[in-house]
Amino acid sequence: MTIELAVFYGQQALLTSVLVAGPLLLTALVVGSLVSVLQAVTQVQEMTLVFVPKILAVFAVLAMAGGWMLQVTTSFSTDMFLSISEHPGRMP
Secondary structure, X not given: OOHHHHHHHHHHHHHHHXXXXXXXXXXXXXXXXXXXXXXXXXXXXXXXXXXHHHHHHHHHXXXXXXXXXXXXHHHHHHHHHHHHHHOOOOOO
């Protein structure tokens, strides 16, 4: 395996991680920010008021995009396992 190929596989791993985790993290960020603004406007400082909408929104996005996220992860894993037979390493 060359260095370029290892870097490519590392880039693919990072891209897959961003694609899978991105929608959930972005949802949590947006909902948390909106609830924080609402708390600042109404001066209600309750911790469960932030947690409950955020977790519900993340579960909703996971329910909607879960199949796609699983497909991306499975595709990446399949490509990695198939690349093992294409680029055998050195045996000691």
